[in-house]
Amino acid sequence: MPPHTKTDEHTNTGKHAPRTNLAARHPIATFAVLALGLSWLAWIPYILSPHGLGVWDVHFPELLGTAQFTGILPGALLGPLGSAFLVTALADGRPGLRRWVGRLWRWRVPWRWYALALVGVPLLVVLTGLPFSGGQVQAPTALALVALVPGLVVQLFTTGLSEEPGWRDFALPRLQERFGPLGAVAVLGPLWALWHMPLYLSDWGGWPDAHWSEPLVFALFTITFNVVMTWVFNRTGESLPVALLLHVGVNNTISTLWADMYPGMTAGTMMHGLAIVSTVAAVVLLVATRGRLGYPGARGDRPGGTPSTTTSAHVVLVGSDDGTR
Template sequence: MLSFVGLTYAISWAMTVPLWVTGAGLTWEWAPLLLVAMLFVPAVSAVVVTRWISPVPAPWRAVGVIGGGGPRSWWGKAVLAWLGPLVLMLLALLLGSLLGVYRADWTGFSGLAEQFGSAGEGIPPSLVLVQFVQVVLLGWLNVLPAIGEEIGWRGYLTSALLPLGQPAAFLVTGLLWALWHAPLLILGYNYPNAPVVVAFIMMGCFCVLLSALLGWLRLASGNVWPAAIARGFVNAAAGFGILFSASGSPVDNISSGLLGWSGWLVLALAVLLLVLLGKLPVQAGEEEPSGLSRGVRRLSRR
């Protein structure tokens, strides 16, 4: 486990050096490509650890790339992973609107019109439709880089930490996942207007809550693909924030959307709902650590 974390941090943080050396930070022209490349580092680290550092039988099964009985057995989780983040984002925006931290224009789309320089003139319905399709359908393009993250964080690390119990596995995975973003957070990633310490705290809260939901998908399905789908559409769902915003009111990730504190309430309610429905901790479909937890002291099964 420590090898995975150390390797992932070392490679990923080294990759951010050009952002600092150029002085351009996240505005560097190659930054988007670099950020996508970083997403594959956790998967690379998981493969290196399970094949060479601490070899395990059937490493691809151990990290959840295969297993779980095949797509026929987990297609329902995949559909939930596709549509669930979109519903959660809409609920987060609705709650943010009710709490006064997100100014919405649900039917006029004035914020979107402002983005395209047509404020006050209305916005063509076709453009609204294109934006909606980009979130709902083209979000599938986000799944490919998301699998790089999920093979590492949920596929490997959450499984490795299961002897600590599922709540602890989700918590530790979420905190380590958040800290992985450290160099980017310092540069203003996700929370550009927040002090660095606040950005770290906010990213930690977001990652822990989301880690519980993604961890549930990973364990309940027996593989990592539903978690990767959900992760991809969490990113895609951010487009709803702009789509439904009111003109003159930039989306503030500190308070609105799933990244903001009002969105955490929605994520927390989703976790609570799984608990109340008896879905958490996972009873059926939970995978054994498969040798990944070597060196982790067993405290409980859940």
């Protein structure tokens, strides 16, 4: 079925309302520049501090045993989350903000998607380490198991809410509307990976001990895992809660279980395993869905999956109506 269509909410004629600002004319480009720029600027003090390059003798306060909450989280909130809010407000006004926030409440999806995000993918992450463990595997401690739920909650309200309202809630629907699912993943995956790159100059990325290839392997993982994220987002009717849990479920499993179960494995080796599995999953999904990745607008449209439009109707974001489809 083609994407939902409706007349423009700002006029009674169905014609496009005038676009008078840069964010309205180029929302995706504006978001990308702001998401990267605001985060990178905010991260400069942390990268220059002893937590990174060590050229500025300023120590950030530690919370829960790490300074990343005070040194990195503010930049993450300013970047994807802050940019998505600002560009949506400038480009689409209150109706756009309602659609943007509305996806956060699309939690009424079949239970199997929550099982995939909370059990299936984390279990796969754990099993990914077995071929690279060299036989050094041990059962998780009681402390690690107890920390799973609190860790997930912390990740949800830090990493999850700082990133996903930007990458998946704002950027992905717009990119798919314009370029189709294949074009969207080709743009969003590298953008998501690039956003992380300055952090490899800090303790987040293992500086100064990380091998030069680790950012490249991480980028491969991010780009391919974005394909999985896109498929899940589309198949759940653009449910942001499931996307959040899928993202932070991977992070939380690594943070709480990985070092506990694989004490002899380095972060670089871990990322190699994750990148391989994620690449295989992305290829399988692309082949199985013929590049559609569950996007409704890709069915029955012209080659390449780009949704067709008409001159008399304004195509809005797929699934932008309140509630689930």
